[in-house]
Amino acid sequence: xxxxxxxxxxxxxxxxVSKPWLNRKIEGLERLYVxxxxxxxxxxxxxxxxxxxxxxxxxxxxxxxxxVGLLKPTAGEIFFDGQSLAKGxxxxxxxxxRRRFQMIFQxxxxxxxxxxxxxxxxxxxxxxxxxxxxxxxxxxxVGELLTLxxxxxxxxxxxxxxxxxxxxxxxxIARALAARPEFIVCDxxxxxxxxxxxxxxxxxxxxxxxxxxxTYVFISHNLQVVRHMSxxxxxxxxxxxxxxxxxxxxxxxxxxxxxxxxxxxxxxIEMTGRGRRKVEGxxxxxxxxxxxxxxxxxxxxxxxxxxxxxxxLRAGVACxxxxxxxxxx
Amino acid sequence: xxxxxxxxxxxxxxxxxxxxILTAVEDIDLDIMPGEVLGMVGESGAGKSMTGNxxxxxxxxxxxxxxxxxxLKGQRIDNxxxxxxxxxxGRRIGMIFQxxxxxxxxxYRISDQLVETIRxxxxxxxxxxxxxxxxxxxxxxxxxxxxxxxxxxxxxxxxxxxxxxxxxxxxxxxxxxxADxxxxxxxxxxxxxxxxxxxxLCAxxxxxxxxxxxxxxxxxxxxxRVAVMxxxxxxxxxxxxxxxxxxxxxxxxxxxxxxPRLGENLDRLSQIPGxxxxxxxxxxxxxxxxxxxxxxxxCRVDRPGLLEPVPGRRVACWLYPEEAQA
Ligand SMILES: Nc1ncnc2c1ncn2[C@@H]1O[C@H](COP(=O)(O)OP(=O)(O)O)[C@@H](O)[C@H]1O
Ligand SMILES: Nc1ncnc2c1ncn2[C@@H]1O[C@H](COP(=O)(O)OP(=O)(O)O)[C@@H](O)[C@H]1O
Ligand code: SF4
Ligand code: SF4
Ligand SMILES: [Mg+2]
Ligand SMILES: [Mg+2]
Numbered sequence: 053x054x055x056x057x058x059x060x061x062x063x064x065x066x067x068x069v070s071k072p073w074l075n076r077k078i079e080g081l082e083r084l085y086v087x088x089x090x091x092x093x094x095x096x097x098x099x100x101x102x103x104x105x106x107x108x109x110x111x112x113x114x115x116x117x118x119x120v121g122l123l124k125p126t127a128g129e130i131f132f133d134g135q136s137l138a139k140g141x142x143x144x145x146x147x148x149x150r151r152r153f154q155m156i157f158q159x160x161x162x163x164x165x166x167x168x169x170x171x172x173x174x175x176x177x178x179x180x181x182x183x184x185x186x187x188x189x190x191x192x193x194v195g196e197l198l199t200l201x202x203x204x205x206x207x208x209x210x211x212x213x214x215x216x217x218x219x220x221x222x223x224x225i226a227r228a229l230a231a232r233p234e235f236i237v238c239d240x241x242x243x244x245x246x247x248x249x250x251x252x253x254x255x256x257x258x259x260x261x262x263x264x265x266x267t268y269v270f271i272s273h274n275l276q277v278v279r280h281m282s283x284x285x286x287x288x289x290x291x292x293x294x295x296x297x298x299x300x301x302x303x304x305x306x307x308x309x310x311x312x313x314x315x316x317x318x319x320x321i322e323m324t325g326r327g328r329r330k331v332e333g334x335x336x337x338x339x340x341x342x343x344x345x346x347x348x349x350x351x352x353x354x355x356x357x358x359x360x361x362x363x364x365l366r367a368g369v370a371c372x373x374x375x376x377x378x379x380x381x
Numbered sequence: 382x383x384x385x386x387x388x389x390x391x392x393x394x395x396x397x398x399x400x401x402i403l404t405a406v407e408d409i410d411l412d413i414m415p416g417e418v419l420g421m422v423g424e425s426g427a428g429k430s431m432t433g434n435x436x437x438x439x440x441x442x443x444x445x446x447x448x449x450x451x452x453l454k455g456q457r458i459d460n461x462x463x464x465x466x467x468x469x470x471g472r473r474i475g476m477i478f479q480x481x482x483x484x485x486x487x488x489y490r491i492s493d494q495l496v497e498t499i500r501x502x503x504x505x506x507x508x509x510x511x512x513x514x515x516x517x518x519x520x521x522x523x524x525x526x527x528x529x530x531x532x533x534x535x536x537x538x539x540x541x542x543x544x545x546x547x548x549x550x551x552x553x554x555x556x557x558x559x560a561d562x563x564x565x566x567x568x569x570x571x572x573x574x575x576x577x578x579x580x581x582l583c584a585x586x587x588x589x590x591x592x593x594x595x596x597x598x599x600x601x602x603x604x605x606r607v608a609v610m611x612x613x614x615x616x617x618x619x620x621x622x623x624x625x626x627x628x629x630x631x632x633x634x635x636x637x638x639x640x641p642r643l644g645e646n647l648d649r650l651s652q653i654p655g656x657x658x659x660x661x662x663x664x665x666x667x668x669x670x671x672x673x674x675x676x677x678x679x680c681r682v683d684r685p686g687l688l689e690p691v692p693g694r695r696v697a698c699w700l701y702p703e704e705a706q707a
Pocket of ligand 5: 112
């Protein structure tokens with residue numbers, strides 16, 4: 053089939069963070085909203101990895117939860133394999149679609165039921181989506197899945213707390229794969245792990261992608277990890293996409309001033325002594341973001357237009373200076 | 382030759398538990414020269430924080446220093462009575478932790494905490510101390526310091542709070558700052574700024590730094606030399622560029638290969654099998670032997686000591702012959 057597997061269009065989500073009604077009345081306060089995700093659009097091709105990268109609070113997890121249906125969008129639409137996920141699907145349809153995508157979280161312990169044995173945890177999606185499966189067959193499948201992620205079938209009788217952090221993430225991956233999905237949203241899957249364990253999990257995720265033709269949305273705050281894992285990258289700043297490009301293109305020639313700043317902030321572990329600009333300022337409060345381009349207080353290229361007018365994504369970059377050809381190479 | 386500012390000799394920290402005595406840190410030997418930045422890197426549980434805490438006398442009982450000594454300018458500080466040790470902390474050794482609220486009391490204004498710390502350690506009037514405090518906040522990059530000094534910790538962002546902690550650590554002009562994962566909770570763009578401030582201010586004042594972190598990138602940016610820790614011991618120690626570019630210990634080499642890079646896109650990362658052992662199950666011989674691609678028979682039996690096969694570089698590994706020792 054052709055066309056992207058995932059098509060996210062003008063997705064927005066705000067959260068009401070107002071004080072309770074009575075306090076608002078007494079203190080004369082307005083309702084207060086956080087625009088966690090603001091007009092975000094991107095597409096993900098089959099078999100590829102699309103990474104979302106950004107600092108904390110940039111809206112990464114909110115987008116992940118919107119995609120898998122844990123949150124409803126305030127505006128915008130998500131199409132999976134050409135079908136809109138927002139339009140109320142009927143029961144059977146929703147179920148068919150839902151088994152095609154899965155999610156992996158940063159903290160596997162929080163997403164694995166501590167009182168269940170690993171076998172039952174991994175078998176759960178099979179019970180939901182393949183109710184007709186015989187017990188014996190299901191046990192065999194769980195054993196296969198455990199082997200696939202580098203654990204052993206005997207590990208099935210244990211409980212999550214008996215494993216290390218990396219092993220728990222393997223269990224979460226086995227569970228995500230149980231119903232043979234095509235698409236997995238991974239929210240900071242290795243951020244809690246040590247680098248040597250992270251390397252094992254990243255390698256495993258790449259192997260599984262190749263073997264099963266999986267499509268990933270891979271979320272991370274770590275640019276090196278994103279560089280390693282992805283085909284396409286979207287850079288988020290305060291809920292909006294600053295830049296979208298191929299991984300190779302983004303790192304070879306970052307265009308948005310924020311992308312450039314982020315790259316310059318990454319420690320130079322190769323000790324190449326590459327020239328870098330000093331990082332300025334901090335991310336403003338999402339409760340009162342600056343007008344116009346929200347990056348303007350930190351941007352060396354900001355001008356009056358930037359302080360007034362929100363830049364929209366054009367040819368992969370949301371920046372007036374880029375559009376006006378004011379960005380030095 | 383100049384004398385080391387800090388010398389740690391054979392430092393060993395133990396924890397008695399119901400299942401016997403656990404050795405969290407064993408036989409740590411290192412020197413920090415005046416004004417030097419020594420990095421200490423390793424994965425979680427390697428014993429980095431425990432080493433830093435042992436140096437400043439902050440091991441929580443029943444944990445204890447079982448062997449070894451810590452010398453500050455040649456004077457032993459590991460066996461001082463608690464009040465004398467307290468006077469050294471803050472005055473001669475400043476501290477920065479991952480969570481700024483370890484150092485900052487959320488109930489007090491920044492001004493009160495800075496002034497109190499300054500006056501505890503230095504003979505200054507309240508006004509003079511306040512002036513010094515404002516100057517320090519200015520130095521660490523807090524805009525509008527004279528006004529912000531009367532704010533409470535929660536009124537600062539995470540990055541700004543860590544700047545305040547740096548000011549607090551430096552306010553009595555210590556000779557050494559121990560920074561334990563000072564940027565781990567921060568976003569990368571804030572981390573870059575904090576590292577810069579810490580490095581610059583310590584350099585200006587001639588303060589040495591023991592920088593504890595799990596992040597080799599932070600070490601590369603900051604340290605002069607680095608000690609790589611594994612399972613409570615130093616695996617290797619040497620000039621940071623040498624260790625990063627030409628690791629001698631197989632664990633260091635594995636660790637470096639496991640880190641994804643911006644500059645290159647390898648299809649697969651090199652991978653060390655398994656994970657660091659728990660304290661209760663540290664293998665006999667070299668603690669790294671079950672994961673080591675170059676393991677030999679001897680590694681499973683005898684523990685390698687920290688030798689110096691190349692001048693200035695020490696490594697605990699049987700690949701390097703003892704006779705090569707200088
Ligand atoms: N349930 C919620 N209620 C209120 N605010 C929220 C909620 N979830 C997220 N936010 C806010 O939305 C913004 C984006 O958060 P998030 O998507 O978690 O970012 P990231 O994953 O990039 O760190 C943040 O400002 C966060 O505080
Ligand atoms: N109070 C304690 N009792 C027993 N063991 C402890 C205690 N605190 C830490 N440890 C153990 O000591 C080892 C070293 O810990 P730590 O120095 O905190 O590691 P790092 O800072 O390198 O992550 C770990 O295995 C940890 O589990
Ligand atoms: S739109 Fe203006 S302020 Fe925003 S990034 Fe571009 S140049 Fe900077
Ligand atoms: S001593 Fe042996 S097992 Fe340990 S790191 Fe060296 S070669 Fe490997
Ligand atoms: Mg998140
Ligand atoms: Mg620690």
